[in-house]
Amino acid sequence: MLTITDLTKQYPTGLKALHGISLTVDEPQVVAIIGPSGAGKSTLIRCVNRLVEPTSGSVLLDGTDITKLGRGPLRRARRRMGMIFQEYNLVDRLTVMENLLSGRLGYVGFWRAFRRNYPAADVQAAYALLDRVGLHGYENTRADALSGGQRQRVGIGRALMQQPDLLLVDEPTASLDPKTSRQIMRIIVELAHERGTPALLNIHDVPLARSHADRIIGLTAGAIVFDGKPDDLNEAVLTEIYGEEDWSKTVGRDDDDDGGGNAAPGRSGRPGDLDSAAVAG
Amino acid sequence: MSAPSTESYPATWKPPGLIANPLMQRGVVALTVLYILWSIGSLEIDWSRIAQGFDRAGNLFGRMFPPSFERWELLLKGFRESLQMALAASFFGMVLAIPVGLCAARNLAPRPVYLVARGIIVITRTFHEVIIAIIFVKIFGFGPLAGVLTLIVASVSFISKMLAEDIENMTPGAMEAVRATGASFPKFLIYAITPQIMPRYLGLSIYRLDANIRHSTVVGIVGAGGIGQVLQASFNRYDYDFSLAILISIVALVFIGEFFSAWIRGRLR
Ligand SMILES: Nc1ncnc2c1ncn2[C@@H]1O[C@H](COP(=O)(O)OP(=O)(O)OP(=O)(O)O)[C@@H](O)[C@H]1O
Ligand SMILES: [Mg+2]
Numbered sequence: 001m002l003t004i005t006d007l008t009k010q011y012p013t014g015l016k017a018l019h020g021i022s023l024t025v026d027e028p029q030v031v032a033i034i035g036p037s038g039a040g041k042s043t044l045i046r047c048v049n050r051l052v053e054p055t056s057g058s059v060l061l062d063g064t065d066i067t068k069l070g071r072g073p074l075r076r077a078r079r080r081m082g083m084i085f086q087e088y089n090l091v092d093r094l095t096v097m098e099n100l101l102s103g104r105l106g107y108v109g110f111w112r113a114f115r116r117n118y119p120a121a122d123v124q125a126a127y128a129l130l131d132r133v134g135l136h137g138y139e140n141t142r143a144d145a146l147s148g149g150q151r152q153r154v155g156i157g158r159a160l161m162q163q164p165d166l167l168l169v170d171e172p173t174a175s176l177d178p179k180t181s182r183q184i185m186r187i188i189v190e191l192a193h194e195r196g197t198p199a200l201l202n203i204h205d206v207p208l209a210r211s212h213a214d215r216i217i218g219l220t221a222g223a224i225v226f227d228g229k230p231d232d233l234n235e236a237v238l239t240e241i242y243g244e245e246d247w248s249k250t251v252g253r254d255d256d257d258d259g260g261g262n263a264a265p266g267r268s269g270r271p272g273d274l275d276s277a278a279v280a281g
Numbered sequence: 282m283s284a285p286s287t288e289s290y291p292a293t294w295k296p297p298g299l300i301a302n303p304l305m306q307r308g309v310v311a312l313t314v315l316y317i318l319w320s321i322g323s324l325e326i327d328w329s330r331i332a333q334g335f336d337r338a339g340n341l342f343g344r345m346f347p348p349s350f351e352r353w354e355l356l357l358k359g360f361r362e363s364l365q366m367a368l369a370a371s372f373f374g375m376v377l378a379i380p381v382g383l384c385a386a387r388n389l390a391p392r393p394v395y396l397v398a399r400g401i402i403v404i405t406r407t408f409h410e411v412i413i414a415i416i417f418v419k420i421f422g423f424g425p426l427a428g429v430l431t432l433i434v435a436s437v438s439f440i441s442k443m444l445a446e447d448i449e450n451m452t453p454g455a456m457e458a459v460r461a462t463g464a465s466f467p468k469f470l471i472y473a474i475t476p477q478i479m480p481r482y483l484g485l486s487i488y489r490l491d492a493n494i495r496h497s498t499v500v501g502i503v504g505a506g507g508i509g510q511v512l513q514a515s516f517n518r519y520d521y522d523f524s525l526a527i528l529i530s531i532v533a534l535v536f537i538g539e540f541f542s543a544w545i546r547g548r549l550r
Contacts, residue, residue: 049461051457051460051461075463075464075465076463077463078460078461078462078463079462079463080463081461083458083461085454085457085458087454088454089454089455089457089458090455090458091455091458091459091472091473091476091477092455092476092477093476093477093479093480094472094476098472102459102462102464102472103462104462105459105462105463105464105465105468105469105472106462106463106464110465110467110468110471113464113468113471113472114471155458158458158462162462162463168461
C-alpha cells in the first residue's frame with residue numbers, strides 16, 4: 001500500500017529533518033509515530049502528500065511514486081490521501097457541511113463546487129459521516145462556532161469524505177482534553193479499521209498510542225529507532241526514543257476507555273481516563 | 282504554610298526606558314527641541330500678507346452669502362455625473378481588485394507575479410488622485426472619462442492592497458487542508474480563500490464607494506468631470522454664491538455617503 005524508501009528532507013535553513021526514512025505499510029493498520037518534539041514526525045507525514053517537498057527518496061502509494069508526480073497527477077494522488085490536523089484546519093466561515101463536502105473537491109467540477117451542488121451520493125455520505133462522528137444535526141453550524149473536539153470530528157469527516165486509500169494524521173488530539181482525546185482517537189482508529197484504510201498517525205501521548213495503534217514507530221532526530229508492536233514498547237525503547245527519564249509509569253498497562261463504538265459528544269467518561277492520559281508528557 | 286521571606290530582594294522596579302543610554306536620551310531631547318525651534322523659525326510669517334488675506338477672505342465670504350441655488354440644474358447635472366463616476370469606478374475597482382489582490386498576496390502568487398502586482402500597487406499609491414487625474418485629462422481630454430479612470434485606478438490600488446494583506450495574514454491551516462484534499466487552484470480559491478475574505482472585501486468596497494464619492498468632487502477640479510469641474514468653473518467666474526451652494530451640497534452628499542457606508546459596514550459584521 002505505502003512504501004517509503006530512503007526519504008530525506010533538508011529544509012532551506014540547512015536543517016536535516018529526515019535522514020533516510022524507510023518503512024512499509026502493507027496492511028490496513030494504524031501506525032502511530034511517536035518521538036520527541038522536532039524529531040521530524042510532521043515533516044515525515046507531510047512529505048507523503050508533499051505539503052512538504054522531500055529532498056530525496058521515494059514514496060510509493062499503491063505503486064505510484066508520489067515524489068515524481070507533476071501538478072495534475074499530484075492533485076489526483078492527494079485526493080486519495082485524507083489528512084487530519086492538530087489545529088483541525090477547518091475553513092472557519094463555512095458550515096460544517098461545506099467543510100465536509102470540501103473533502104470531495106478533488107472529485108467534483110468547479111461549478112458544482114462553486115454552487116455547492118454536490119452529487120447525491122456525496123451529500124448522503126456527508127450526512128452519514130456526520131452521524132458517525134457524533135455531530136448529527138450540526139450540518140448548518142458554522143465551523144467557528146464549534147468546540148475543539150467538535151472541530152476535530154468535522155476534520156475527521158472531511159478526510160474520510162475523500163474515501164482515502166491512506167490517512168495522514170498529525171497529532172489529532174494534542175489540543176484536546178484527555179477524555180475528548182480518547183474519543184477522537186477511537187473514532188479515527190475505528191473508522192480506519194472499518195474501511196480498511198491504513199493510517200500514519202503522529203502522537204505525543206504514548207499511552208494513547210499504545211492502547212489504540214496496531215503498530216508503533218519511534219522517530220528520533222529524523223531516523224527510525226523503533227518499529228514494532230505496541231506491546232514491545234518497553235522502558236528501554238522509550239529511553240532510546242525520548243532519552244533518559246523515569247518511564248515506569250508510562251509503560252504500565254494503559255486502561256483502555258469504555259470501548260463502545262458510540263461517540264456522542266455529551267457522553268460521560270470514567271474518572272480513570274484523566275489519570276492514565278495525564279502521564280504522557 | 283508561610284511564604285518564604287523575600288526581604289533580600291530589591292523592593293522597587295522601573296520599566297526599562299525606550300532609550301537605555303541616558304546620554305543618548307538627553308541627546309534625543311535636545312535634538313527634538315532644536316528641530317521645533319528651527320521649524321518655527323522657517324515659517325517666515327509675513328504679517329502684511331496675512332492681513333491682506335483676511336481682507337480678501339472677508340470679501341470672498343461676503344460675496345458667498347447668501348448661497349444661490351438658482352442654477353440648480355447645473356448643480357444637479359454635476360452631481361449626477363459625480364455620482365455616476367463614483368458608482369462606475371467602485372464597480373470596476375471592485376472587480377479588478379480581485380485579480381490584482383490575489384496576485385499581490387505573497388502566499389498565493391509566484392514570486393514574479395507577486396512583484397509585478399505589488400509594483401502596480403506601490404506606483405498607483407504613490408501618486409495622489411489629483412496627479413493621476415491630470416495625466417488622464419492630458420490623455421483623454423476634459424470630462425468624466427478621465428475622472429472615472431482616475432477613481433478606478435485609486436480603487437483598485439486601495440482594495441487590492443488591503444485584500445492582499447488580508448490573504449497574507451490568513452492562518453495557513455485551512456489553506457493547507459483544502460490543498461491536501463487535492464483541490465485545483467480555482468476550487469482552492471473558492472473554498473479556502475473566498476469565505477475568509479468575503480466580509481472584509483465587501484466592507485472595503487463599500488468604504489471605497491464612499492471614498493469615491495468624496496474624491497469624485499476633487500478630481501473634477503483638474504477638469505476630470507463631475508461637480509468638481511462645476512465648482513472650479515464657478516470660482517473662475519467669481520460666482521461665489523453659487524460656489525457656496527455647491528460646497529454645501531457636497532457636504533450633504535459626503536455626509537449621506539458616509540452614513541450609508543457606515544450603516545452597511547455595520548450590518549456586514
Ligand atoms: N518550514 C520549516 N523550515 C525549517 N525548518 C523546519 C520547518 N519545519 C520544521 N522544521 C524543522 O525540522 C525539524 C522537524 O520538525 P517537525 O515539525 O517535523 O517535528 P515534529 O516531530 O513534528 O515535532 P512536534 O512533535 O513538536 O510537532 C525541527 O527541527 C524543525 O525545527
Ligand atoms: Mg509536529
